[in-house]
Amino acid sequence: MNRNSILQIGPDLVEVSTYIPQDSYFGRPYIDRDEIRDAPGVHRNIHGGFENTDTRFNFYFPAIEVYGGRMFQPMEGGHAGHENIFGEGPVAEISGGMAMAFRMGGYMVESNCGHIGDDIDERAGPDPTLYGYRAAIESARLSRHLAKQIYGAEPANGYVYGGSGGGRRSPACIEYGSGVYTGALPYHGGGNIADHGTRSRVRSEQPVHFGLMFNVRRLLGNRLPGVIDAMQPGGSGNPFEGLTVHQREELANLYRLGFPRGAEFMMSQPFGQIWLWTSIADMLLEEDEDYFSGFWSKPGYIGHDEPQWVKPDLIDTEVSVKRVLTARDLKENPEFADAAIQAAAYPAIFIATLNHTLDLPMTLEVDLPAGGYRQGAGVYMQSGAARGRRLYAMAEASDMLFCDGRGEANLERLTGVVPGDRVRIDNRAFLAYCYYYKYHLSEEPICDFLRVDGQPIFPQHDVPLASPLMGVPYSGQFDGKVMWIHATHDTSLWPPQGLSYHRAVEHAQGKAGLRDNFRIRWTENAEHTPPNMVPPQPNRSGANWLVNSQGIIEQSLADLIDWVENGVEPAGTSFAFVDGKIVLPPDAAERGGIQPVVHIASPAGGELKTKVGENVELMASAEAPSGGKIIAVEWDFDGKGVYPLSNDIAAGQSHVEARGQHVFDAPGIYFPSVRVTAHRDGDLGAKQRRLENVASVRVVVS
Incomplete structure (x- = not known):
């Protein structure tokens, strides 16, 4: 292939000066990189952003010989915040990246969805419309302006797709990006429904239900392997055998809320679920303070009425930092090769690899007193350069706490922390979160077992709002076609979440619109991630x-x-x-x-x-x-x-x-x-x- 065949005009002549953003929030676009690259096929890479915003974009235009008049826009999972996820690195290999877009006859668009890392755009503040779809749509519109210069015409069709958090944002793009997209393929997503045009944040029941998964893991302890074995092929099929009354109740509730049978092993190795807790814990504490205090002090709450289920696991202590470690230390230093350490460190190492932050300090080693439940505990810096920073333990092993946090704390992690600094370890919020599901019922029928005659059994608080970075609720109103993919063994967005967009489309478009414009496909025996990203069982990869x-x-x-x-x-x-x-x-x-x-x-x-x-x-x-x-x-x-x-x-x-x-x-x-x-x-x-x-x-x- 002629390497210059994609140079329809010289790189120095690509112009954005005549582009006027349709969304007035965005300043003039600028380009800070425009170059020809050879892999995974000859293409032109253009990178830039919009003035006076944190929005960044990456465009990948292939050779004219393989271009078929299509635009593809994959959406990052989690909270997004990066514009270089699908162009290179492990996610590109897992998801097909630009190679898949080129095979299908299109160029590829990436957007950081209006923010950098896990932080918000200070000028925009907590506006979920910006992070949910507006930044992505404006980036796609600009790409069409450049495609017309490069190929002679804008793409005839645009397709937006993505999993997890990308499954939250890709439907929003087609719902609010009329004329930009003609099809969307969300996978492994979920969320609540609201009328088109909403500016509210997502009220997602799935993070609420994660607390119950953590609770089952905590309560079962060394009985969890028996539950796993019972539900594997050839097992008894009775996961409740040998459990106490409270353990049985909590496990049964977990199944009622949709945790996939046959995936019980994943309770022992929480990954994206525990990361989500670390990223929203402070937000929940700020916005739902009545619950977290009432859990321990008011009648009707487990912490007050039945403290025997939580008090033995309490931790509230102040200790000194012994060492601060990076993901690279954990990954490459043979001192940490122990299987238990590697299993606990796996989420931290993977996330660091994904975000190119292997050298960011993210693990504390401290002398912790015996007893108590460490996973999920708050890690609050009390002295030193990081005093006031609030982190949470994704996992623990050998007095090491693998930490993450919200916003700026996510970007800095343990930067500035040195041996001798004082840190408070407090898990009261996490223990309250373990019973959160009883006190935060959504209107979904799946929660009806916690109601009698429509009345909740327990005192109620509003289902919490997700981070504004997760965008807005689904509306189901769109021009084009949507195909939804969900996995039967998804332990990050459980199978009932795969039904939410079906309801949204039927609500907005009726049965005829549902039939004509929407399909759902189930993938049996699939997780939220590829198998090679799932921690191995002792006898099964x-x-x-x-x-x-x-x-x-x-x-x-x-x-x-x-x-x-x-x-x-x-x-x-x-x-x-x-x-x-x-x-x-x-x-x-x-x-x-x-x-x-x-x-x-x-x-x-x-x-x-x-x-x-x-x-x-x-x-x-x-x-x-x-x-x-x-x-x-x-x-x-x-x-x-x-x-x-x-x-x-x-x-x-x-x-x-x-x-x-x-x-x-x-x-x-x-x-x-x-x-x-x-x-x-x-x-x-x-x-x-x-x-x-x-x-x-x-x-x-x-």
Whole structure:
């Protein structure tokens, strides 16, 4: 390809002076980088921002030969705040990045959504419309102005998509960006509903329910492994066996609120959930002070009426700092290679890697007294250069606290903290948060078990407002098409959150609009993140029980394009929602969607018993819906998630029967899994749009 083919005009001639922002908040745009890059394909990268704002943008324009008149705008997860997430680094590799946009015939837009890092734009203040959609939309409008200069015409269609927090903001973009976007593909998102034009912050029940997940983890302690085992393949199916009355009640409530069955291991390894607590704890304490004080002092609250459930775990002490560590220290220093330390440090290391902050000090080592529950505790600096800074413990191990915080505290973390500084460790707020769900009921039917005749059982406070960085509630009112992707095992935005936009569209557009403009697809056996980002279980890697949903997301984006541009209606997934659980039909034709359906023939009781040296043979069946074809059947017998064994597959089959054999050389409990991959075109060598599913069985080797 001619490297200069994308230079429709010289870089020095690209102009933004004639661009007038439609949103009057934004000053004149400026460009501070305009260069040609070679990877992942020859493209022109233009970076800049808008004067008198914190809004930054990154545009990636590919060669004219691969451009098909489309704009793609991926939206960052979490609180956003970066304009270089999808252009390079781990998220680009995970999500397809600009390579996916180029494959689909478009250029790519990135926006930091109006703010830098976890801080707000001081001039705008806590305006959720800016961070939820206005900065992203204005960046996209500017990109169209530049695309006309580079390609000769603005893109005919624009597509916005993203997961998690990006699944919150991408619907807002199409709702408020008429003329900019024609399609949206949110995935793994969720939130509440309000009328179009709202300027309110999101009132999200999911952060409320995270407190219950933390509470179950705290209360169960060393009984949690038994719950995990009961709900794995071949387990008893009874997670309540051996639990106390209070433990049973809290675990049952967790399931009623939608925590996905079969994902109980993730309670032991909270990730994005505990980060969210650290980022909103101070906001909750400021805006809901009556609850956090009343929890300990008023009748009707657990802390006052039933203190036996919280007082044994209390911490309120002041200690001296011994050491301050960076994520790089934890990642590279063999002193911290212990498995327990690495498991606790995993969220901090991953977030630092994601945000290019490996050298930011974020871990304290202190001498803590024995007892008490440390995760989630407040870490309040009492002396030194960081005096007054408030952080919270995402995790703890060996007297180390892995910290994060809100706003400026998130940007600075433990900068300026030195050995000898005094710090207060106080977990009273976190213990109150563990029961937050009882006292903050949304109007959703999922919370009805905590009401009798419509009256709440416990004293009530308003469902808290999310950070303004999370934008505004869904309205469901948009021009174009929306396809929603959600995962059955998502422990960051539980499956009931996948139903919220369905309700929003039906409320705003009626059943006809819902039918004509909206689809939902469920990805079975998928988490909020790819399997390689899920901490491993002692005998199972993430890839042994979860699949990567990126292929389904990319194929669904291609189907969304076909729907918008050619009127080809995509297949949705049939499902039922029962007792807080998504139930998918076992038959591929009935289930629909695009993911293959796979089953392993289970032995009686779901558990196969064998001995060392004996041959184990398993049979699997798989079927691809919607015209897809099976292209791979792979087996993982030892739980490592590598899938070294595969069956020969003839091209063009939509249904296959497969056999896997293995001889175990050591006693233990194993979870052999079969991973089946389908592809729309049946391409046996396909690298993209691979549609995966997995099934497992328990084998006990004596």
